Amino acid sequence: MEARLRRFVLPQVGIALVAVLWWVGSLLLTRRTPIAAAFAPLPSLEALWHLVTGPDIWHHAWLSLKRVAVGLLLAVAVGVPLGILTGVWRLFAQATTPVFQFLRMISPLSWMPIAVMVLGVGDAPVYFLLAFAAVWPILLNTSAGVAQLDPHWLLLARSVCATRRETVLRVILPGITAHILTGVRTAIGILWIVLVPAEMLGVSAGLGYFILDTRDRLAYSELMAAIVLIGALGYLLDHCARWLHARWLHA
Numbered sequence: 447m448e449a450r451l452r453r454f455v456l457p458q459v460g461i462a463l464v465a466v467l468w469w470v471g472s473l474l475l476t477r478r479t480p481i482a483a484a485f486a487p488l489p490s491l492e493a494l495w496h497l498v499t500g501p502d503i504w505h506h507a508w509l510s511l512k513r514v515a516v517g518l519l520l521a522v523a524v525g526v527p528l529g530i531l532t533g534v535w536r537l538f539a540q541a542t543t544p545v546f547q548f549l550r551m552i553s554p555l556s557w558m559p560i561a562v563m564v565l566g567v568g569d570a571p572v573y574f575l576l577a578f579a580a581v582w583p584i585l586l587n588t589s590a591g592v593a594q595l596d597p598h599w600l601l602l603a604r605s606v607c608a609t610r611r612e613t614v615l616r617v618i619l620p621g622i623t624a625h626i627l628t629g630v631r632t633a634i635g636i637l638w639i640v641l642v643p644a645e646m647l648g649v650s651a652g653l654g655y656f657i658l659d660t661r662d663r664l665a666y667s668e669l670m671a672a673i674v675l676i677g678a679l680g681y682l683l684d685h686c687a688r689w690l691h692a693r694w695l696h697a
Contacts, residue, residue: 484666494671503656503672507679510645510653513569514637514683517576521633524577525584526626530618532585533592546585554579554640558647567648575647579640580633584626591625592618627694631687638680 468487475482483489497503532539532546554575561571599621603613645654653676660669 481666485670489667490670490674493665493667494674497668497671497675503675506651506653506656507675509649509651510641511679513572513576513645513652514634514641516569516573517637518580518630518633520573520577521580521584522626522630525581525629526588528581529585529588529626529629530592530614530622532589533595534618539589546582550582550586555643558644562647569649571647572644572649575644576637576640579636583632583636584629587625587629587632588622591622594625595621624691624695627687627691631684631691634683634687635680638676638683642676 465487472482472486475485528542532542557575557578558571561574565571565574595618599617600613603617608616641652642654642657645652646658649655653672656672657669660666660672
């Protein structure tokens with residue numbers, strides 16, 4: 447009972463502490479920059495209430511979530527096969543690991559000008575940037591999962607004359623699903639961070655666009671409210687990913 451109470455109370459204490467620091471920080475900033483009063487907790491939370499009770503912000507949120515889903519699906523479609531290939535084929539791993547590590551260390555946002563030149567404005571460059579950001583944790587976790595597979599499973603598959611396709615689908619994929627889900631959870635966090643600046647790239651809707659729009663309208667309370675909403679939605683996405691991972695492990 448005490449442990450359950452602690453699990454409930456301590457997060458509330460942490461949230462309250464952040465709220466106090468937010469309030470104190472806004473007071474200190476207001477002395478030097480009066481416009482900072484619009485970023486204080488009370489006006490921001492009032493603006494947040496108006497946002498969540500209206501339809502406009504949910505239109506932006508829906509488009510952002512759709513872009514995250516498409517980017518994640520593209521990353522999975524590329525990262526899982528490459529991760530399996532890297533894990534099972536040593537020559538491929540030796541040839542591609544330096545390239546993958548090099549590309550992984552390039553910020554996805556560095557590709558923004560090239561993405562626009564090649565793909566034009568709109569959703570296409572956003573999908574590319576999100577997929578590029580998300581593919582690396584999925585690829586690396588998949589490859590690590592293959593490396594940690596019990597070799598006896600692969601020997602058993604060979605002993606029953608399983609084809610390469612059957613070995614991948616019935617032995618390797620089930621054995622590395624937990625690793626793939628770990629990569630997906632990490633990828634979701636990266637996607638959500640990259641999403642906002644990526645949506646400042648010539649799209650006419652989305653949470654990133656909404657941030658720019660509030661700045662241009664000098665609606666600073668709405669801007670802060672949108673930041674809080676982005677954090678809340680990101681937390682929910684991570685919670686869903688953690689739940690799925692835990693459910694798989696205990697299935």
